[in-house]
Amino acid sequence: MGNAFFGCCACIDQASVGVVEKWGRFERLAFPGLHLFNPLAGQWLAGVLSTRIHSLDVRIETKTKDNVFVQLLCSIQYRIVKENADDAFYELQNPREQIQAYVFDVVRALVPRMTLDELFEQKSDVAKAVLEELEKVMGGYGYNIEHILMVDIIPDPSVRKAMNEINAAQRLQLASVYKGEAEKVLLVKKAEAEAEAKFLGGVGVARQRQAITDGLRENILNFSHKVEGTSAKEVMDLILVTQYFDTLKDLGNSSKSTTVFLPHGPGHVRDIGDQIRNGMLEASSAQLNAE
Incomplete structure (x- = not known):
């Protein structure tokens, strides 16, 4: 709703305030509502100001x-x-x-x-x-x-472009640092895993050899006690010959095996037996020294 003026009266709006003059001099403020003026006395509404924001x-x-x-x-x-x-x-x-x-x-x-x-x-x-x-x-x-x-x-547009380029370069640099750290962690973990695997593989081979040695020793002792007149060396030769032929059988039955040339004959079997026996004696001697 606007302000209404009718000569000697005026209606001031709620969001407005009027300025009343008398003979050109400020007299008073006219707040919202109906106001009467006396033109004969030089009174009139000089203006209206809005109090809105x-x-x-x-x-x-x-x-x-x-x-x-x-x-x-x-x-x-x-x-x-x-x-x-x-x-x-x-x-x-x-x-x-x-x-x-x-x-x-x-x-x-x-x-x-x-x-x-x-x-x-x-x-x-x-x-x-x-x-x-x-x-x-x-x-x-x-x-x-x-x-x-x-x-x-x-x-300025050129400044904004430069700021964006600087920000992009900093983010790329930070990403490179994080990528390098990640690759470093992967390499370290891979090396640790390989070292652990080699260690466990060594432990497994040592245990396997120890188990084979213990089994052979037990077989030799049992055979010597059950069959009279046999020596430990003869029993060992027999076991080695048996394992030798079992190995040849496994190589022949394997579909993925390639051609393998092995010296075959009684003399060669004896040489193999001597080598295995010497290895077992050395392993037993090293175990005793360690204990």
Whole structure:
């Protein structure tokens, strides 16, 4: 609903305040409602001011401490104080230009003392400084500054491109470091696994040989006790010949075996038996020395 004027009377809207003059001089404020005036006495309604919150967007171009040109978009929300509406009506002809001038002055004095990174981090401090200055100045003119928002900070396009490239390079460098650490961990774990596997393989071979030695010893002793007149050497030769022929049988039955040339004959079998016997005696001697 707007304000209505009918010569000697006026209806002031709820979100407005009127200024009443008498013979060209301020007399009083007309608050929302119906008001009567006496034109014969020089009384009339000089003007009406809105008490709603107004918004003013200011775009400021300035330079940072590290010589980067930026544009700052600042949004100022202000309103007229009802009780001081006469000051707002008579003191300022164009309040928007006045507010914009003070915003320019504060921002261009503060931002050149910051680097671009500091400006992004401390933009709330810039808004706070602008708010304090405007409240101190505009309060004397009947205006109240409600909020100041630093909406956007826009660097030069070339600067933004360079910043993105720097950020991308840093992320690639960090990714390379993480990749190298991961490869290092894999190599270390692989080496540890191979060492553990070799150790366990050695333990298994040693146990296998020990088990074979113990089995042969037990077989020789049992055979010697059961068959009278046989020596341990004869029993050992018999067992070795039996294992020799079992090995030949396994090689012949294996479908994946390749051609293997082995010396075959009684003399060669005896040589093999002597070699195995000597190895067993050496292994037993080494075990006794270790104990």
